[in-house]
Amino acid sequence: MEKLVIEGGTPLSGTVAVNGAKNAAVAILPATVLINGKCRIDNLPNISDIKLCCEILKDLGAEINFISDEEIEIDCTNINKTEVPFEITRKFRASYYFIGSLLSRFKQAKVGSPGGCNFGSRPIDQHIKGFELLGATVESEGGVITADTEGLIGNRVYFDIVSVGATINVMLAATLAEGTTVIENAAKEPHVVDLANFLNTMGADIRGAGTDIIKITGVPELTGGSTYSIVPDQIEAGTYMIAAAASRGNVTITNCITKHLDSISAKLIEMGISVVENDDGDEITVSCTERPTKASIKTMPYPGFPTDMQPQAGVLFSISDGTSYITEGVFDSRFQYTDELNKLGANIKVNGKTAVFEGVPSLTGCPVTACDLRAGAALIIAGIAAQGTTEVYGIEYVDRGYQHIEEKFNKLGAKIKRVIVD
Ligand code: UD1
Secondary structure, eight states: OEEEEEEOOOOOEEEEEOOBOHHHHHHHHHHGGGBSSEEEEESOOOSHHHHHHHHHHHHHTOEEEESSSSOEEEEOTTOOOOEEOHHHHTTOGGGGHHHHHHHHHHSEEEEEOOOOOOOSOOOOHHHHHHHHHTTOEEEEETTEEEEEOSOOBOOEEEOSSOOHHHHHHHHHHHHTSBSEEEEESOOOOHHHHHHHHHHHHTTOEEEOBTBSEEEEEOOSOBOOOOEEEOOBOHHHHHHHHHHHHHTTOEEEEESOOGGGGHHHHHHHHHTTOEEEEOTTSSOEEEEOOSOOBOOEEEBOSTTSBOGGGHHHHHHHHHTSBSEEEEEOOSOSOOOTHHHHHHHTTOOEEEETTEEEEEOOSOOBOOEEEOSSHHHHHHHHHHHHHSBSEEEEEOHHHHHTTOTTHHHHHHHTTOEEEEEEOO
């Protein structure tokens, strides 16, 4: 086990480049199962969820070659299995994308229930509804989801709620189905669009991704043969933006798509923080000299304020001037991190789906434990902003989604050491 030891109180300054998006990569790797041939994927983040996706692909019979740290060649021609065991699927959420891709190409899938961060109940009823509407029989028993079909046939799939996972999974299933599938009330996140772009590059016919209606015309096979570069990570960029503001620093974030950051930029500007985008829309500079003022957010599907930025925003609200509010609009339970921030001297009260942040002038370091990926990122930001020493435990969660996080922060002037804990 490892922990990060952070000497806080230094404003961050300099430039940091964003890696490829975790949530796009963990959809695109399972999507390679659909390709009867080779493909190359570039701008791949070097994070533990990607290692798990590769383990699953290898176990299924795919050949994988790393061309560099960030570029991979995958050949799924000879996949000879359609089962993914629970020992590995329980370790991350996106493992359920193998249901959609295996079902689409091989007409069957047996995949252990997905794991991932604990934000309360995370049902997959909309995924299952979508598979069934395309003609699959799906059973969920004893922690295993089994899906079979004699051949998927396109259909209209209307989702009762906006779900990233269900949109992606049904898109995967529909790619090789016969006829046309229309997904209505689809999620519009950048990673949904990125998956559609990847599949189209490999020979699929998907239109409308990024709107709430996606039309997928099934094709007999994907032959691959191309290289695809993964979209920059919106949440990683947003995390560095908030870290810059919380530390009263001045940081330029490069290799990002500023359009994807609009909801975060707007909130920071509302709080009196300077946010400047370059003309090309791929760099953003955040600087903060005064104590930010209070604000409120309600998390929503894209283009609303992302739930995956909620804990990081919570750190900023904790040290802003006045009373701020966060309403969690996506998950049942995503405020566990507030207990840890309160240990650092924040004053946060949670009432159901709303948290009230009475801003304090500063935080003071102490040992804290991450309960999930973004909570871990938030505690690191809190440690950087706090006076004194903060120890962050539960770093394995952070390694699931952030590449070299302490190295990147240290280049910006933070003082963070990774230490092995007995
Ligand atoms: C994905 C992201 C996660 C992000 C979330 C919301 C990945 C791998 N993970 O998670 O980082 O926090 O989107 O942006 O991309 N729901 C149902 N039934 C379903 C599916 C979802 O009720 O069948 C509910 C969920 O419980 C939740 C809401 O819908 O309340 C949104 O969930 P969803 O968008 O599906 O999130 P994930 O795909 O799990």
